[in-house]
Amino acid sequence: MNEIKVFAPATIANLNCGFDLLGLCLDGIGDEMIFRKSSEKGLQITKISGANLPYEVENNVAGVAALALLNEVDIDFGIEMEIHKKLKLGSGIGSSSASAAGAVFGINELLGKPFTKKELVNFAMKGEVVASGSEHADNVAPCLLGGFTLVTGYNPLEVIRIDAPKDLFAVVLHPHIEVKTSDSRAVLKPEVSLKNAITQTGNLGGFVAGLYTSDYDLISRSLKDVLVEPYRKHLIPGFDKVKNAALENGALGSGISGAGPSIFALCKQKENAQKVAIAMEKAFSDTKISYDVHISEINEEGTKLITN
Amino acid sequence: MNEIKVFAPATIANLNCGFDLLGLCLDGIGDEMIFRKSSEKGLQITKISGANLPYEVENNVAGVAALALLNEVDIDFGIEMEIHKKLKLGSGIGSSSASAAGAVFGINELLGKPFTKKELVNFAMKGEVVASGSEHADNVAPCLLGGFTLVTGYNPLEVIRIDAPKDLFAVVLHPHIEVKTSDSRAVLKPEVSLKNAITQTGNLGGFVAGLYTSDYDLISRSLKDVLVEPYRKHLIPGFDKVKNAALENGALGSGISGAGPSIFALCKQKENAQKVAIAMEKAFSDTKISYDVHISEINEEGTKLITN
Numbered sequence: 001m002n003e004i005k006v007f008a009p010a011t012i013a014n015l016n017c018g019f020d021l022l023g024l025c026l027d028g029i030g031d032e033m034i035f036r037k038s039s040e041k042g043l044q045i046t047k048i049s050g051a052n053l054p055y056e057v058e059n060n061v062a063g064v065a066a067l068a069l070l071n072e073v074d075i076d077f078g079i080e081m082e083i084h085k086k087l088k089l090g091s092g093i094g095s096s097s098a099s100a101a102g103a104v105f106g107i108n109e110l111l112g113k114p115f116t117k118k119e120l121v122n123f124a125m126k127g128e129v130v131a132s133g134s135e136h137a138d139n140v141a142p143c144l145l146g147g148f149t150l151v152t153g154y155n156p157l158e159v160i161r162i163d164a165p166k167d168l169f170a171v172v173l174h175p176h177i178e179v180k181t182s183d184s185r186a187v188l189k190p191e192v193s194l195k196n197a198i199t200q201t202g203n204l205g206g207f208v209a210g211l212y213t214s215d216y217d218l219i220s221r222s223l224k225d226v227l228v229e230p231y232r233k234h235l236i237p238g239f240d241k242v243k244n245a246a247l248e249n250g251a252l253g254s255g256i257s258g259a260g261p262s263i264f265a266l267c268k269q270k271e272n273a274q275k276v277a278i279a280m281e282k283a284f285s286d287t288k289i290s291y292d293v294h295i296s297e298i299n300e301e302g303t304k305l306i307t308n
Numbered sequence: 309m310n311e312i313k314v315f316a317p318a319t320i321a322n323l324n325c326g327f328d329l330l331g332l333c334l335d336g337i338g339d340e341m342i343f344r345k346s347s348e349k350g351l352q353i354t355k356i357s358g359a360n361l362p363y364e365v366e367n368n369v370a371g372v373a374a375l376a377l378l379n380e381v382d383i384d385f386g387i388e389m390e391i392h393k394k395l396k397l398g399s400g401i402g403s404s405s406a407s408a409a410g411a412v413f414g415i416n417e418l419l420g421k422p423f424t425k426k427e428l429v430n431f432a433m434k435g436e437v438v439a440s441g442s443e444h445a446d447n448v449a450p451c452l453l454g455g456f457t458l459v460t461g462y463n464p465l466e467v468i469r470i471d472a473p474k475d476l477f478a479v480v481l482h483p484h485i486e487v488k489t490s491d492s493r494a495v496l497k498p499e500v501s502l503k504n505a506i507t508q509t510g511n512l513g514g515f516v517a518g519l520y521t522s523d524y525d526l527i528s529r530s531l532k533d534v535l536v537e538p539y540r541k542h543l544i545p546g547f548d549k550v551k552n553a554a555l556e557n558g559a560l561g562s563g564i565s566g567a568g569p570s571i572f573a574l575c576k577q578k579e580n581a582q583k584v585a586i587a588m589e590k591a592f593s594d595t596k597i598s599y600d601v602h603i604s605e606i607n608e609e610g611t612k613l614i615t616n
Contacts, residue, residue, distance in 0.1 A: 020546065021510045139343055141386045152510040158529060160517045196536060202329045202460040206310035206515040209458065212520040221466060229507060 003036045004109050005306040008102030009299050011094035012089050012170060012264050013138035015148075016225040016248060016255040017203035023094075023129040023149050026170060027299035031098045032306065033062070034082040035106040041078045041300035043070060050085030053099075061096045062103035065127030069104045072123075073114060079107060091174050092258035097139030100127030105303040117144050117302065122157055124256050130182065139258065145303030148211060162299035165214035169273035171243060172257055173280045176290045184259040187231040196226045203231065216252060216268045223253025236261045238287040245283035251276045270295070310416050314341045314612040317607050318395050318404035320478060320572050321446035323456075324533040324563040325511035331402075331450035331457050334478060335607035339371070339406045341615065342390040343414040351378060351397055358393030361407075366377025369404045370411035373435030377412045380431075381422060387415060399482050400566035405447030406611075408435030413452060413611040425452050425610065440489060447566065454610030456519060459562035462543045473522035476580035479569030479573040480565055481550060481588045484598045487543050492567040495539040497575045524560060524576045531574065544569045546595040553591035559584045578603070 009030035013023040031050075043066055045055045057063030060081055081103065087095035088132075104123040108115050108235070115123075124140035141149040141159045151158040183259035203222045210218035231238040234254065246254040250272050254265040265280065267273040273295045281293055317338035321331040326392045339358075346352070351374050353363045365371030372392055378387075389411065395403035412431040416423050423431075432448035449457040456466040514530035517523070541547040541564065554573035555561040558580050562573040573588065575581040581603045589601055 016515065017509070019509075020506045021513060056466060079337045141560050150510065152514045152530065157512070160514060160526065163515060188428075188502060191499045192502050192505050193496055194496060194500050194535065197500050197508060200327045200505060201509045201512045202458065205326065205329060205458050205516045206460040206466070208513045209470060210519070212517070218468065222460065227502065252395070305537040 003034065004106060006033045006102050006106040006109070006303060007306050008033060008098035008105065008142055008303045009063055011142040012141045012257045013094060013142070014228070014256065014258055016223045016229070016253055017200055017207055018150065019200070019225055019228045020138065021150055021152065022204065023138050023205070024164065024170065025142040025146045025299040026093065026172070026294065026296040027300050028296055029086065029294050031086050031102055032084040033102040033106050035110050036080040037110060038078040038080045042163035043067060043079050043081065045083065046080045047082040048085070049083070051089055053083065053085070059130065059132050061130045062099040064130050065100035065124045065216070066075040066107050068102040068123040069107055069115070069120070073111060073206065077110065088174070090178050090278065091261035092179070092256070092260045093172055093174065094139035094143055095141050096128060096131035096257065099126070100124040101140045101143035102254050103127065109305060113213050118159060121159055125157070142302070144302050146297060146300045150208065162208065163300065164213045165211065165216065165219070167269050168298050169267045169270055170296050170298065171246070171267060171273050171277045171280060172262050172296070174262045174292050175236065175284065175287070177237070179260040181259060183235055184232060185295065187235065188228060189231065192227050197254070200225070200227050219266070220252040223255070225255055229255055232256055232260060234251060236263065237289060238284050239263060241286065242280045243282040245279040246276050249276045249279040254296045311342065311344045312414060313520035314343065314353050314410050314414040314417070314611060315614050316341060316611045317379045317451055318411065319405060319447045319450040319452070320480065320563065320565045321402060322536070322566055324537070325508055325515055327459065327508070327533055328446065328514065329458055329460065330515070331333055331446050332472065332478065333450040333454045333607040333610050334401065334480070334602065334604040336604055337394065337602050338396050339410055340392040341410040341414050343418050344388040345418060346388050351375060351387050351389065351597045352367050353391065354388045355390040356393070359392070360396055361391065367438065369435040369438045370407040372438050374411040374415055376431040376434035377415055377423070377428070381419060383419065387418065387548040389414070394539035396482070400487070400568045400570035401480055401482065401566070402447035402451055404436060404439035405432070405451050408432040409448045409451035409611045411435065417613060426467060428452055433465070450610070452610050454608045455606060458516070469520045470541065470609065471514065473519065473524065473527070476606050477575045477578055478604050478606065479559070479575060479581050479588060480556070480570050480602045480604070481592055482570045482600050483544065483592065483595070485545070485569050485596055487568040489567060491543055492540060495535060497539065497545065500535050508533070508535050508567045525575070528560040531563070535565055536565055540564055540568060544571065545597060546592050547571060549591040549594065550588045552571045553587040554584050556586045557587040
């Protein structure tokens with residue numbers, strides 16, 4: 001296996017009640033990356049399309065993640081990496097994480113899988129530092145592992161992977177605006193009420209129970225974020241209208257994807273997701289901001305080889 | 309069926325990361341109550357043993373809970389209720405809840421089960437007002453339903469019941485002191501840090517996942533309370549010593565039962581629970597305060613008829 005092609009999917013992090021903890025993996029939308037063994041030692045980024053990103057390995061999310069892995073192995077060949085970005089940077093659906101996850105997954109495959117996917121999360125997190133300034137696994141964990149992931153600790157990394165109920169679909173509306181990370185952080189309150197903390201705790205507990213029992217009503221009741229969304233939503237034009245349109249059309253829940261600006265909804269069954277997507281588009285069109293919309297199953301596989 | 313005898317078990321509420329939300333049902337320790345149809349209409353408390361409680365139905369936890377149920381039905385006979393308290397009041401293992409749960413369960417049986425156990429939780433909560441001044445289901449839910457219960461909302465009441473992993477045991481050490489409810493409340497901080505709120509949220513999510521997957525390591529990692537225990541523990545003499553003794557001897561986790569003063573530990577397998585109980589006793593004996601200790605399976609059945 002001298003050349004492989006990898007698909008690194010988009011993800012939703014900060015899923016309502018699971019702010020900073022819970023993510024899910026999308027299907028059908030993601031980056032592609034190509035990996036090749038080469039005689040010239042070391043790691044080289046040989047091609048980048050779809051985004052203006054640095055070719056210097058040390059300044060590139062995928063490069064840094066890849067180096068973190070390569071530091072742990074001893075190989076007698078070099079690696080060439082191509083990055084074909086389909087996910088727009090700053091969209092809130094895990095673009096940088098897809099690069100990091102794709103890089104470590106691809107190289108791991110090329111090396112004959114010395115690491116498990118869970119172990120790869122640790123390397124991919126190193127790439128996230130380039131993009132966001134901190135190691136976090138909210139997006140790289142679902143991108144690599146698929147399904148839902150709950151990241152409950154970092155020293156050591158604790159990732160719980162949970163299968164998605166089979167009829168669950170996600171809708172993502174991506175407004176073509178930039179929400180600055182600094183603004184997303186600045187609006188957060190360092191203190192919250194004990195009451196709200198308990199509400200959030202109960203909602204995540206309920207949501208996790210809903211996933212294990214495929215209880216869509218419970219999932220729906222639990223998909224609420226009382227800690228962060230009330231502050232961050234003001235950074236996204238039309239957020240309340242879009243969310244309400246989703247809920248009024250039968251979505252189980254809706255919220256901010258990642259740190260925004262994307263807005264997601266979870267739905268039971270594809271037909272409802274299609275209906276909800278149309279309603280969200282209609283509600284957002286008032287803003288006159290351009291956007292795109294994706295409808296996706298929950299991707300249970302995560303980052304994978306493209307074999308065709 | 310003109311006379312029935314009911315067992316209403318002890319419970320642990322405020323289970324670490326599930327403060328105000330999560331409870332479990334104990335086995336082998338609980339109140340007994342007897343119910344009898346009578347020709348004299350209305351509800352009468354005819355006997356109380358084990359505690360100094362009012363015979364006036366309107367001032368008695370069991371009486372008020374029973375009346376809440378009886379207000380919803382139309383019957384042509386009266387009911388006599390005997391209350392035999394085995395659970396000490398103010399112990400932190402749901403003594404008042406057992407009275408309330410036992411009352412509504414017993415009367416429901418006598419009436420031919422017009423209500424489900426989940427519906428009975430609503431009535432039992434009314435009894436809790438007499439004991440604590442507010443309707444809450446933290447103890448009545450696990451007492452009635454057994455296993456673990458997560459109460460995530462009150463309007464309407466939302467109770468999620470989760471089976472316990474089969475090797476899970478609880479140890480409860482009950483110091484014979486009184487912790488005033490007003491003190492337990494006064495030490496709580498109305499504001500908590502966002503960071504701690506997220507930690508607590510992740511821990512409950514992890515704990516629930518641990519229950520569904522019988523993952524004892526995950527249960528253990530998740531059994532932490534960063535919001536309340538750091539403040540309330542100072543009300544319980546020897547708390548840190550007892551908790552540390554439990555953890556050092558292999559307990560999965562340990563914390564304050566209810567609002568205290570009881571201290572609980574969860575353990576994998578009965579042998580470990582026995583070892584942990586001895587260690588907790590030893591650690592607590594330094595305080596010179598008298599105490600009792602219980603070791604219990606998780607009771608999956610909850611409040612039940614005594615048939616022998």
